[in-house]
Amino acid sequence: MAETDFPTELRSLRSTLTRITDVTDVDKLRDEVAELSERAAAPDLWDDQANAQKITSQLSHKQSELERLTKLAGRIDDVELMVEMAHEEGDQEVLSDAAQEIESIRKALASLEIVTLLAGEYDERDAVVTIRSGAGGVDAADFAEMLLRMYTRWAERRDWTVKVLDTSYAEEAGLKSATFEIKAPYAFGTLSVEAGTHRLVRISPFDNQGRRQTSFAAVEVIPLIEGTDSIDIDENDLKIDVYRSSGPGGQSVNTTDSAVRITHLPTGTVVSMQNEKSQIQNRAAAMRVLESRLLLLKQQEEAAEKKEMAGDIKASWGDQIRSYVLHPYQMVKDLRTEHEVGNTSAVLDGDLDGFIDAGIRWRAQSLLEN
Incomplete structure (x- = not known):
């Protein structure tokens, strides 16, 4: 030594x-x-x-x-x-x-x-995270549920509050999508580096021939809206649907039409909420997430305009950010930072700090170079 x-x-x-x-x-x-x-x-x-x-x-x-x-x-x-x-x-x-x-x-x-390094306009905010299953059928839905568990475990390790706002279950297994809120200082800035497409490679537990399957899930991270934010939404631009909440296999969770789906017609943004006890609570939660998404959309449009004025700058974020390989070898690797870990079980159980820290440092360096 x-x-x-x-x-x-x-x-x-x-x-x-x-x-x-x-x-x-x-x-x-x-x-x-x-x-x-x-x-x-x-x-x-x-x-x-x-x-x-x-x-x-x-x-x-x-x-x-x-x-x-x-x-x-x-x-x-x-x-x-x-x-x-x-x-x-x-x-x-x-x-x-x-x-x-x-x-x-x-x-x-x-x-x-x-x-x-978290100096962005909304970095100090709470975060709203949405996970959606992508290509890969039932394996992708199962992967989406694995990611929900991974982020929940990661937040719990930090004693951060996690509140699931909406879950849409897939027919056979897993989730079509899930939206949850993480309440903690700098939650958005910390988790924003997780936004993008995640890829899973493994022997499918749903394939009776035991073949290897590649599946994808998308992670969206937005800052939670605050009362001081200036986002004006015209009620005439909203389409609001109510329906009955449901759980896995179509089992009734509620005997009333308490679930709410709000569509913002000008942008096509759709938000669904069903995990609160009443229609009023679900509508309020859906409006909060809709406002947050529109706020981020506004920020992205402004950033795109600035980038266009600055000239042709190479994009720093690709869609696919991380691969979780469980077969034929064990490896989780971030494709932006090259950070990799061989203990896949630990990562999927919430041991994400190494990836998130590397992502934040990588982003700060990329912004500096640009």
């Missing part, structure tokens, strides 16, 4: 922390915590529950961010003192512990550094 160059490692940690604190603007962060704390202490805070939840959530996130930065600075000071004492006493065991602590601090800094 190579001997750790402690002075170099400690300088590197301090340099990384300084870079993160400069980007984060710690003084501004402290001011925001103070302001939010004052608003959270207002006696009439819970008169408006939605606003109260928003304020307390923002306060919790910013306090946590400030605390992480402060603790990391303290940990670097502590490990530096640990190294000095271990050298004076010639204690190799303590030096070994210090090397492990340095590695732990480096990983924590890398995680914080990723957040500093």
Whole structure:
């Protein structure tokens, strides 16, 4: 095992922390915590529950961010003192512990550094994710359900709130589509790199001849709309259908026509909701997702106009972003970043941080180059 160059490692940690604190603007962060704390202490805070939840959530996130930065600075000071004492006493065991602590601090800094790369207009928002099965028949529907489980497990590992808004089950197995909401600071910015086409290669469990099957699923990620966003929707542009919710195999989930499908006629955007208890709740949830999709569409149109004005710039995002190969070998590989993992079970069980971090860094570098 190579001997750790402690002075170099400690300088590197301090340099990384300084870079993160400069980007984060710690003084501004402290001011925001103070302001939010004052608003959270207002006696009439819970008169408006939605606003109260928003304020307390923002306060919790910013306090946590400030605390992480402060603790990391303290940990670097502590490990530096640990190294000095271990050298004076010639204690190799303590030096070994210090090397492990340095590695732990480096990983924590890398995680914080990723957040500093999320500077898009809507990156701080909650995310609405839709998964749709593509080519590949029943295997594609099963793959869509596998992806839903993968993202749910990933969010749960972070203690992020996941709420399934709509599920459309396939006839034999799996899902035609599923839409879910992830509530957490920077959920959209973090998950936006997952948008695109995902490919699965495996021996099909639905093929009685045991043949290899390739199937596809599409992942869409949009930021959740907020009350301050300016999206005007003309009621005359909407077609609203109500129908009875259903579960796997057509089993009735509701005895009333509570499910809602809203079509935005000018753009052809369709949103369906059935997982809330009432038609009113499903309509409200559908409108929120419709507004979010139209907001993102507006942003994409503006970006396309800017790109056209700037000239012919090579597109940085392809449709197919990742392959999950379960046969004849085991490998999950991102086609943009070249990040790959041989433990496919771990990835499909929610171990996605390596892929997402690599994707965020790749996107930031691509934007820099363009």
